[in-house]
Amino acid sequence: MKTYNYSDLSKEDIQKLVQRNVDPADEIRAVVEEIITNVRNNGDRALFDYAAKFDKVELKSLSVGKEEIAELAASLLPEQKLALDTAYNNIRKFHEIQLHTEAKVETMPGVTCWRELRPIAKVGLYIPGGTAVLPSTFLMLGIPARIAGCHEIVVCSPPQKNGKINAYIAYVAQLLGIEKIYLTGGAQAVAAMAYGTESIPKVDKIFGPGNQYVTKAKTIIQSTTNTAIDMPAGPSEVLVIADNSAVPEFVAADLLAQAEHGVDSQSVLVTTSADFAEKVIAELNKQLPVLPRAVIAGKAIDNSYIVVVNDLNEAMNFSNQYAPEHLILATDQWQQITTKIINAGSVFLGNLTSESVGDYASGTNHTLPTSAYARAYSGVSVDSFVKKITFQHISNEGIKNIGPTVEILAELEGLQAHKNAVTVRMKKS
Structure with a gap:
């Protein structure tokens, strides 16, 4: 050093x-853009091809199901299961306290505002499995997704040489109640979850760390589709x-x-x-x-x-x-x-x-911002898997109190229809 x-x-x-x-010559971007285009145009066929090219395995299926997951999980030693159980329990305890209901606030008499949580409906979890398989990442992403109440959790992880998933990944899937895992990794997994293929559903937000190719794919997807990402975690x-x-x-x-x-x-x-x-x-x-x-x-x-x-x-x-x-x-x-x-x-x-x-x-969660993105991003939490929707309710007293303020501000901006939407209500209250 x-x-x-x-x-x-x-x-x-x-x-x-x-x-x-850094990628000064945009070499990584060029490779990733080609992968994204291929997956978008060719769907599952592209994923089978990339499994052969990058993972060196000829897949017969792009997923493993509940029975195969159970069979693989059963092969773990008792002490291995206990270690994963302990990690699961600690991670769940830390993240459960992050889910709470905010109080309503009366900003002025008759004007009440508040926020309510709603889970992101479809989330995609990318679990790295290249030079090292990371069941810990599966726990870090799957637990807050479950606590948040996400309706659909799509999991992608690269296939092992035998065309299956790692047994540790399988055991974590059981802990999380995940019954299917898709056998694809790298930038192609990100593209599959962003656009959807014949087998893999399109998701609303993609989570998970990876190498520079995965990170580049996530940043490209975020800027070119309506699929969000957790952060640039490279x-x-x-x-x-x-x-x-x-x-x-x-x-x-x-x-x-x-x-x-x-x-x-x-x-x-x-x-x-x-x-x-x-x-x-x-x-x-x-x-x-x-x-x-x-x-x-x-x-x-x-x-x-x-x-x-x-x-x-x-x-x-x-x-x-x-x-x-x-x-x-x-x-x-x-x-x-x-x-x-x-x-x-x-x-x-x-x-x-x-x-x-x-x-x-x-x-604590280990899915964290890298490459100086900690200047603006936080690590993954339950908040990452929910949306916070604002609500407001105006009573008769409230429209009389706040109406004149809105009328003046609308006039200042030259938006007469905005002013009128309040004025007609004040006349009726």
């Missing part, structure tokens, strides 16, 4: 450092702020945990101590070679870096510019700097709080 001294960096240098996952990233109270072994493990997601993941260390940075590098060299995904993690670490700062305030300044998906405060002083956090997807406090616990089982 290359090391930079924060004091030596110009504003331009920092902007270059915090930029990631290659994963972590930024660790550490001082001398941190444990080098822990920090190195956190950096590698993020790096093993994919070669385009990024792990950044911001530390108040050059000596500590050297200790972390030594730990990386010790821990990396024994990882099963060492090649993938190593490439990601090669594209990551360390920034040495003078103090924790400088560290937070850099972090807010980077706007990380995951922010770890590996310091005993974390309580003193949490109020300075402006941009972050999810935050992990103290030396014992690994980012991994949030990825799997603490309860």
Whole structure:
């Protein structure tokens, strides 16, 4: 990992450092647009072709049903089921409190306004399954969708080499009451859910993280169709702020945990101590070679870096510019700097709080904004799966109180019909 001294960096240098996952020549866009067009025009046939091309499997069907899901789920060991059950329960507990009814407010006598929740009718969940299968993502998306009460939940996940789904995915499907999973991944899955095919229903909103191709497909779909997306959630990233109270072994493990997601993941260390940075590098060299995904993690670490700062305030300044998906405060002083956090997807406090616990089982959602989108987006929650519709009711007293104000404002804007819609009511009340 290359090391930079924060004091030596110009504003331009920092902007270059915090930029990631760019597509300057639009090479990814060109590939994704071709995939979207093919799926839109050819439907299921295109999905079968892409399964053969990208997943190296000749599918006989584009989906697995209830019986096959049950058969696969039954193959799990008891301790594996228990771990998934624990994660399910914790995630559900955290998300259930997010669903609540708002109070009505009388803005002036006789004028009552309020909001009511309605679930998004049809949602599509993309569950990655390329270099790693992620049943945890299925939990993170499926649980809030169920709590919100979405009428139809369409699930897409890439097929395994045997043409089926992973057994862990199958077990989560049972926990969520999902009886069908569609065997397609990548940009083609996003396109299928956005436009619909002979087999896969069109949805109103698409959820789920993925690589740069999936992320690009989601952003294109959002701008060219009436299908919404949760957020641009692309290659994963972590930024660790550490001082001398941190444990080098822990920090190195956190950096590698993020790096093993994919070669385009990024792990950044911001530390108040050059000596500590050297200790972390030594730990990386010790821990990396024994990882099963060492090649993938190593490439990601090669594209990551360390920034040495003078103090924790400088560290937070850099972090807010980077706007990380995951922010770890590996310091005993974390309580003193949490109020300075402006941009972050999810935050992990103290030396014992690994980012991994949030990825799997603490309860918080791990579908988070990446590539600095944390400046404007929140992570997935129950709110992501509902619409908030405003209501208002005007009584006789209310039309008399608010009517004159509306008449004047309508006149100011030169909209006589707007004024008249109130005037005729005032005359009758």
